[in-house]
Amino acid sequence: MSLQDLEDAENRHDTRVGAGFLSERAVFRGRDLHHQLSDWSWLKLFVYGITGREFDDQAIALLNYVWVSTSYPDARIWPNQVAALAGSMRSTGPLALTAGMAMSEASLFGGRPFVRGLDCFQRLSAALADGSALEDWLEAEITENGTIFGYGRPIARRDERIPHMLVKLKTMGWEKRPTVVLALRIWRYLESTRGIEMNIAALYCAIGAELEFSVREFQSFMTLCFSAGMAPCYHEALEKPVGCFLPLRCASVHYTGVSARTWE
Amino acid sequence: MPALRRCLAEPNRWPEILEPGRPDSCTDIWPEMAHPPGFAPHAVKCTAPVLSTLAGLTSLSSGNYLPWLSDNREALEAAAGCPLAMSGVAAAALLDLGLDDEAAEILYLWLRLPGAMVHALEQKQLGWRKFPFPGSVKLGDDPGDMGLPDISEFLP
Numbered sequence: 001m002s003l004q005d006l007e008d009a010e011n012r013h014d015t016r017v018g019a020g021f022l023s024e025r026a027v028f029r030g031r032d033l034h035h036q037l038s039d040w041s042w043l044k045l046f047v048y049g050i051t052g053r054e055f056d057d058q059a060i061a062l063l064n065y066v067w068v069s070t071s072y073p074d075a076r077i078w079p080n081q082v083a084a085l086a087g088s089m090r091s092t093g094p095l096a097l098t099a100g101m102a103m104s105e106a107s108l109f110g111g112r113p114f115v116r117g118l119d120c121f122q123r124l125s126a127a128l129a130d131g132s133a134l135e136d137w138l139e140a141e142i143t144e145n146g147t148i149f150g151y152g153r154p155i156a157r158r159d160e161r162i163p164h165m166l167v168k169l170k171t172m173g174w175e176k177r178p179t180v181v182l183a184l185r186i187w188r189y190l191e192s193t194r195g196i197e198m199n200i201a202a203l204y205c206a207i208g209a210e211l212e213f214s215v216r217e218f219q220s221f222m223t224l225c226f227s228a229g230m231a232p233c234y235h236e237a238l239e240k241p242v243g244c245f246l247p248l249r250c251a252s253v254h255y256t257g258v259s260a261r262t263w264e
Numbered sequence: 265m266p267a268l269r270r271c272l273a274e275p276n277r278w279p280e281i282l283e284p285g286r287p288d289s290c291t292d293i294w295p296e297m298a299h300p301p302g303f304a305p306h307a308v309k310c311t312a313p314v315l316s317t318l319a320g321l322t323s324l325s326s327g328n329y330l331p332w333l334s335d336n337r338e339a340l341e342a343a344a345g346c347p348l349a350m351s352g353v354a355a356a357a358l359l360d361l362g363l364d365d366e367a368a369e370i371l372y373l374w375l376r377l378p379g380a381m382v383h384a385l386e387q388k389q390l391g392w393r394k395f396p397f398p399g400s401v402k403l404g405d406d407p408g409d410m411g412l413p414d415i416s417e418f419l420p
Contacts, residue, residue, distance in 0.1 A: 013400070015403060027403060030406075112293050
């Protein structure tokens with residue numbers, strides 16, 4: 001960190017990820033976008049942009065199913081509520097979706113569990129390779145960090161996405177992949193010791209680990225995972241009378257603050 | 265705010281507390297800090313606006329943090345390896361006001377909005393043709409120009 005760093009970067013943009021040569025061409029991570037990548041699926045391009053790696057069709061199909069399997073157009077789900085509220089107040093689609101995506105990185109669900117879960121698998125896999133016992137490591141992790149992300153679920157105990165994902169993994173021959181098996185072993189241990197179920201984040205993170213995503217890469221990949229479910233919530237709210245998404249009358253608010261006072 | 269709180273409580277551990285990076289044992293959604301929080305990584309000295317703000321707020325404060333920061337600024341800068349930034353002064357002020365970390369974070373963001381607002385208002389007056397776009401780029405991995413398709417057959 002020095003002034004020299006700033007001076008070296010002044011009036012220049014050095015990059016290896018790409019550039020648009022307007023009126024001529026566009027380069028995307030070393031390839032001509034229009035000539036060499038025009039037949040790729042957008043998802044494959046997205047993952048290539050994040051990682052710089054070209055994934056095969058099976059991996060892309062699996063990553064596609066990760067997104068499909070968590071696209072729930074239920075406006076009660078927290079990020080979807082934000083998108084629906086935006087529609088109810090006649091905000092724009094991009095604002096609705098970005099606001100919903102921004103809050104989907106909460107601890108409660110989504111973004112943080114994906115990051116913490118993949119980090120947990122990476123550290124656990126390394127510890128097991130060094131000879132640690134799974135049970136000892138999990139207990140130490142719970143003591144130090146409070147929880148194992150990817151296990152436990154707010155509101156509902158059971159995660160209906162898990163059986164579908166396990167079937168999908170089997171059809172692809174992925175059911176015995178080490179991190180998938182590890183995720184299931186953790187589930188068994190937490191269920192038997194604490195009655196805690198696995199949630200889908202654990203399997204998503206196991207897939208991320210098997211595809212050798214870094215934590216930051218996986219975090220970026222998962223950014224859009226809920227957005228297909230958000231958009232219908234926004235558009236339905238847009239079609240309904242203004243302000244009528246989950247309205248709450250004042251009398252329904254149980255107020256416990258300062259009592260009514262007179263303005264003077 | 266957590267860093268200043270710890271620095272005031274543990275005067276012998278400043279370099280360790282101000283060391284950039286994540287103290288946690290696990291990775292979280294935020295990338296690691298690349299500089300000591302509240303200090304300016306590229307600055308060569310503490311700037312006049314920071315110094316005058318620190319002096320002005322210290323004279324108004326009945327708390328502990330601003331006077332302590334004024335008295336120890338240079339020693340803290342030595343421990344941090346870079347000069348105090350305005351965010352560090354704000355952190356001390358918000359600590360002296362008794363705000364918790366979350367409320368202070370929101371207030372700090374809110375108080376910075378007028379700056380963003382005037383940029384937006386000015387840009388609207390200037391017009392989109394004057395929206396800045398850096399002219400040059402140095403591309404390190406370039407397949408070269410492959411040309412454009414011939415579209416003469418489509419033209420009437």
